[in-house]
Amino acid sequence: MLREQAERQTAPLYVCPCCLNPVRGSVFTVANLPWSTFPLSGVECPVTKLEVAFCSVCGHYFQPDIDNNKLEFIYRHIYAESPWMAGDYASEIYRRPFMELFQRQPGAGPDAALLEIGCGDPEHLRPFARMGYRCFGIDPSPMASSPDLGEKISIIKGYLEESTFNQPVDVIILRSCLEHLGKLSSILRRCHSLLKPGGLIYLQVPNNGFTLTHRPPLFASHEHLHYFTRQSLGCLLSRNGFEPVEDNGDAEPSLISCWAKGPDWTAKNAFFWERENLIESQLHTFLAEWSRPVFYGYGMAFNWLLAKIDLRKYDFLIADDTSTFHGKTAPGTAVAVLPLSKCRTEEPGRAVLICASVMYHNQMLAKVRNQLPQTPVFGITSEGIVPLWEKK
Ligand SMILES: [Zn+2]
Secondary structure: OHHHHHHHHHOOEEEOOOOOOEEEOOOEEEEEEEOOOOOOOOOOOOEEEEEEEEOOOOOOEEOOOOOHHHHHHHHHHHHHHOOOOOOOOOHHHHHHHHHHHHHHOOOOOOOOEEEEEOOOOHHHHHHHHHOOOEEEEEEOOOOOOOOOOOOOEEEEEOOHHHOOOOOOEEEEEEEOOHHHOOOHHHHHHHHHHHEEEEEEEEEEEEOHHHHHHOOOOOOOOOOOOEEOOHHHHHHHHHHOOEEEEEEOOOOOOEEEEEEEEOOOHHHHHHHHHHHHHHHHHHHHHHHHHOOOOEEEOOHHHHHHHHHHOOHHHHOEEEEOOOHHHOOOEOOOOOOEEEOHHHHOOOOOOOEEEEOOOOOOOOOHHHHHHHHOOOOOEEEEEOOEEEEOOOOO
16 A cells, blocks of 8 residues: 555656646556457557546546557558448437537628648538538548539648648638547647637537446557547636537536637736836846846746846845844845845845736835835836835
């Protein structure tokens, strides 16, 4: 028992790709698993081990180590004989519930653009073309080309991540595709940026929650990198800026859902990047204008700012009124934290940074004014650097 615990503690740390919960080690390893899930005639089937990790927070199972060479072999050589790729295989159990949910949503209007990622046989796009959509399909498989598709259907052969496709679309579809993809968040962010405002994304993935209720001895295969539950899929989509519209619940073999493009988190992040650049350019200006100014009030953003600015270049002193910090090194620097009183004249330096946050130390500004009466004090805020004193 103790040995097991010790092994567990030294197992590698992974991150759940859906909810970002840390996951320690794999939950099971299959020693010998064939690379194909169907009989083959033209190619020998390798047999290797498969590791699967589990997130206890959202119920997601996933392959923690992805072998791209193995996947390349499976898709290039084994999938050439796949029954799943051919025509309308299993259209009743897979395609029909998807189309029912799809058609319950209002259409996107005449000539709306639709992209199916991992479309496989371009024939799969024909029902959408008949509904009036201008269809784009992207897929690396040899099936993803056909000479006579009509002007409503265009096929891009390859992977979305590697393509320069940037046509804004109204609808994106991923059917039996997401569970095969390694970088879930990056593909969903790409989808988010391709969708027009109000655009919709439709997903269909195997429902591992449903699979597990049938108590199979094994549910994993080499080409499925992800095993979604309704919860893990929800975490993934909402974390990447999508809002739920409709889904088929938890009791079917497939999770089928529709999501609307929501707030653009990357734009929100850009806001902070802009502030960061603004703050650095303002530091230059204020340091040129004032002798030994005090910059105050960034609290938790302390480490971030210290990493951003070159302290040696600016010759900063770092001060705090918390006595247990005095003499210790500020994170990411070689600079020791000083008491405020020391910053007056004893120490050389062009400017003083105060570590404390305005949120918790509202008396701090008064202390700074008291200890450093001749010094201009600037606040570091989300609006950039602003003066915190009355000009005389
Ligand atoms: Zn998770």
